[in-house]
Amino acid sequence: MRPHVSVLRLPRGPDPNGRGFDPNSPRFIALCPTTISASTETGTDSVQIREEQRARSVLRESFLRTLIAMTNKQVQFHMYERVKVEAKFGASDIDVLNFQVSELHTPIGVQKEALLRCQDVISYSFDL
């Protein structure tokens, strides 16, 4: 029987907990020094970049805190196609792609447990 070519290991598979694109990989670090590229032009003052980064950090932190504050509260979601639903917010997934909700009130009934696709949500509001 002819021998098989040997392999060092198998190719690494996907990480079940995230979507990958490791920010610590050499390629990421080299090609994405800052994620502010969308709003800055070349040759912008570094002070402006720092200011913007500070603002972004504040906004991000506020957003994450709102997600925490929302837990177990009644939230009204405005979605595409003039859809307005209300539900008790449970949790968000790590990439904010899905919201886990309970007692989702929809025009066709109340869904005990549901996942809302964040892409479909235009806005949501809740009382603090």
Place this chain on the structure above:
Amino acid sequence: MAMRQTPLTCSGHTRPVVDLAFSGITPYGYFLISACKDGKPMLRQGDTGDWIGTFLGHKGAVWGATLNNEATKAATAAADFTAKVWDAVTGDEVLTLAHKHIVKSVNFTQDSSCLLTGGNDKIIRIYDLNKPEAEPQEITGHTSAIKKALWCNNDTQILSAADDKTVRLWDRNSTEVVKQLSFDMSVSSMEYIPDGEVLVITYGKTIAFYNALSLDMIKTVDAPASIHSASLHPDKDFFVAGGDDFKLYKFDYGTKEELESYKGHFGPVHCVRFSPDGELYASGSEDGTLRLWQTAVGKTYGLWKCVLPGEFSSIWHGIGKVLTGAWFPPDVMLGIHAKEFNLGFISPENLVSHVLRVL
């Protein structure tokens, strides 16, 4: 003694893999993107198959995927009637281009400034990625769904293959058709090789090679089974093909002789492409996996390791259960075990008694 090919299986997709594409060679190696009916295209390191990331956002099967040369951008075509452009370093979605029907094919120009799309609405569209809100240039003419649309001739022309059994060459500026090829059946795949201007087309059991500028036929080769995709090696000495019988075939381009065939996939092979350095080729199948195959079997490259006769090498299981097996002579090599495992090489002196598993 000739070695037997050990394909590297890349798992992760949960449905058939319908398209795949390599990037060019970048300072970080080259990359591979796979389009899958599970709607989640994946980016992998090209020479090892290691998963890098999954592009999340499409709401339907992804039919086409491509990378730009530098592997900084990716584009995907999906059944959710959109084509999306992604940052291939961060995985973020950069642009969504709404279409009126299923999008099947996406292709960047060499400088990544324009994106070509084609799909079931029978219209070829050219998007300027620097002005994404602007209306795309439209090229009409095909009478059936477009399977593939590719830039060619230095991005001055476009090649398209559709279910109307034609392959058409268009001028980008005039949007007029320059030349047309008609077939008795639908073309299953198309590959364009800029270096040498070769067009590889598959239909039925045939792999056909054309001059991409004149659309003159160079040669045709028939395979033992219906072929879904074929790819020509960069040096134009081999080509590989795969299709309905689950096997990968390797042919000599010059003599048209079938050199080797490899079993491995558990379903029809939908796409096959050579890497930019020609050292391996990747295949995507109905079975939901991608497999990487060596062009020169037995060579040390990527995860494949050449073991010289007489050299001791062994693989031992580092976690949990030790596998039963038997001790093998030096030049018989070891197979692959699924699930988590640690691999190491032990020199013969340190080898007390280890057990090995051979597949």
